[in-house]
Amino acid sequence: MEAIRRAQAGDAAAFEFLYQMHGRRVYALCLRMVGNPADAEDLMQEAFLQLFRKIGTFRGESAFSTWLHRMTVNVVLMRLRKKSLPTDSLEETLEPDAENSGPKRDVGAPDLRLSGAVDRVNLERSIGKLPPGYKTVFVLHDVQGYEHNEIASIMGCSVGNSKSQLHKARTRLRELLQEEIREQARQERQAARSQSDAGD
Amino acid sequence: MQCKELEIVLEQEGLAPLPASAREHLAGCTACQGFLADLSSIVAAAKTLPDEAHPPERIWISLRARLETEGVIREAAEVAGATLPSMGWRSLAAWFRPRALATASAGLVLVVTAVFLSRQPDLQPSPISPSIAQNNPGSTVSAPSVAPSPVVSSDSHTVVSDPTGDLNRTEGDLANFHLAVTSPVNTSLRQDLQTVNEFIAECELHLKQYPHDDVAREYLNSAYQQKAELLAAMMDSGRSEN
Numbered sequence: 551m552e553a554i555r556r557a558q559a560g561d562a563a564a565f566e567f568l569y570q571m572h573g574r575r576v577y578a579l580c581l582r583m584v585g586n587p588a589d590a591e592d593l594m595q596e597a598f599l600q601l602f603r604k605i606g607t608f609r610g611e612s613a614f615s616t617w618l619h620r621m622t623v624n625v626v627l628m629r630l631r632k633k634s635l636p637t638d639s640l641e642e643t644l645e646p647d648a649e650n651s652g653p654k655r656d657v658g659a660p661d662l663r664l665s666g667a668v669d670r671v672n673l674e675r676s677i678g679k680l681p682p683g684y685k686t687v688f689v690l691h692d693v694q695g696y697e698h699n700e701i702a703s704i705m706g707c708s709v710g711n712s713k714s715q716l717h718k719a720r721t722r723l724r725e726l727l728q729e730e731i732r733e734q735a736r737q738e739r740q741a742a743r744s745q746s747d748a749g750d
Numbered sequence: 751m752q753c754k755e756l757e758i759v760l761e762q763e764g765l766a767p768l769p770a771s772a773r774e775h776l777a778g779c780t781a782c783q784g785f786l787a788d789l790s791s792i793v794a795a796a797k798t799l800p801d802e803a804h805p806p807e808r809i810w811i812s813l814r815a816r817l818e819t820e821g822v823i824r825e826a827a828e829v830a831g832a833t834l835p836s837m838g839w840r841s842l843a844a845w846f847r848p849r850a851l852a853t854a855s856a857g858l859v860l861v862v863t864a865v866f867l868s869r870q871p872d873l874q875p876s877p878i879s880p881s882i883a884q885n886n887p888g889s890t891v892s893a894p895s896v897a898p899s900p901v902v903s904s905d906s907h908t909v910v911s912d913p914t915g916d917l918n919r920t921e922g923d924l925a926n927f928h929l930a931v932t933s934p935v936n937t938s939l940r941q942d943l944q945t946v947n948e949f950i951a952e953c954e955l956h957l958k959q960y961p962h963d964d965v966a967r968e969y970l971n972s973a974y975q976q977k978a979e980l981l982a983a984m985m986d987s988g989r990s991e992n
Contacts, residue, residue, distance in 0.1 A: 559824075560822065560823055560824030561823075561824075562814070562818075562823045565814070565817065565822075565823055566810065566814070569810055569813070573805050573809075573810070574802035574803060574804060574805065575801060575802050576805075577802075577803045577804070577805035577809075578800065578801055578802050578803040581803050587806075591805065591806060591808075591809050594805060594809055595809050595812060595813050598809075598813055599813060599816060599817070602813075602817055602822050603820070603822055605822075668791045668792055668794075668795040669795070670795065670798065670799060673792070673795050673796065673799065674799065688796070692792075692793055692796035692797065693796050693797075693799050693801050694801045695801065710762075713761055713762060713764075714761055717757075717760060717761035720789050720792055720793070721789070723792050724785075724788045724789065724792060727788075727792070
């Protein structure tokens with residue numbers, strides 16, 4: 551709080567302190583959300599710029615990090631909206647509809663167990679493929695450890711919405727990871743076949 | 751309980767602990783067992799992902815410059831009694847920052863001037879002014895070399911040319927002058943030079959340990975330019991005094 555008070559008075563050292571305290575988490579969030587460092591840097595700078603411009607209005611009703619993350623998420627989602635992703639629209643992924651807009655689970659299909667097969671690389675790649683709304687909630691909850699009430703505050707949605715988004719994100723990730731594993735297995739088979747063809 | 755209902759429970763309550771009815775269903779449903787195991791694997795793997803990433807230093811440099819321009823940061827001076835943690839060598843850098851911007855601009859002008867002069871055969875210098883030469887027979891001093899200030903190669907991580915050689919030579923030559931060391935101006939210049947030299951040494955040491963630290967490299971560049979300016983000022987002062 552002391553650093554915030556000093557920053558509100560325009561103290562340069564306090565701004566730097568706040569930046570150093572929170573910058574790494576904000577950068578990690580931006581990086582995961584957009585997938586490339588150049589955009590992440592840009593977004594991080596924009597988020598901090600907005601935050602510091604408005605720091606005089608911070609009254610401490612919410613945690614400073616929640617406030618900062620809310621601003622970051624807004625900046626990121628705004629940017630992604632402008633880029634208008636070709637696949638899922640943000641509205642779809644942010645608003646859970648009653649008719650199972652989320653990923654479906656085909657209980658009858660042969661199940662590909664992920665246990666032991668979820669490594670960091672596969673997971674990072676699959677997170678990168680999630681729609682922005684799912685991705686935000688998943689990263690905030692399962693990677694950064696925020697609670698649903700905090701995420702609801704960050705994203706401006708209800709706690710129930712946050713829970714629903716998280717479940718759909720996890721379920722979608724499961725599908726993406728299964729696709730990854732299938733694809734890797736296919737490539738291994740192909741490589742083995744080429745090797746045996748070369749041997750003949 | 752049906753599979754669909756279990757999924758609603760997982761959505762609302764999370765993965766654990768599950769209510770008795772859900773556990774009962776799980777015990778007899780291999781599909782739901784697999785589903786829950788997969789989600790648990792994902793959550794466990796996600797917890798191992800780093801929740802922090804180190805942003806490049808240039809973000810803060812750029813951000814700070816904008817905040818200063820907009821007047822959000824009102825002063826660089828530290829507030830008395832600050833309890834903020836020390837930033838190590840950067841605390842010294844903080845002293846340097848306000849000057850660095852001005853120095854960079856001045857340095858650029860000096861670089862352009864130096865390049866321009868070096869291409870003018872008639873102006874090519876280096877014998878020192880007659881008045882100084884009279885007092886320092888046999889010594890020849892060229893103007894401080896500021897041209898090599900860009901020490902960063904195209905990949906921005908390798909030091910390709912170091913102007914310290916030229917600057918140190920000039921500094922050594924200056925020491926041979928009979929400068930009016932008792933003059934307050936020269937005393938102040940010498941103190942500034944000593945501070946800049948210490949800062950340069952600190953930056954160089956830091957860069958040996960962390961060669962990819964771009965902000966340290968920028969500080970070092972600015973320090974070289976500042977040193978060149980100080981030496982130029984000392985030369986002028988020496989000429990006028992002598």
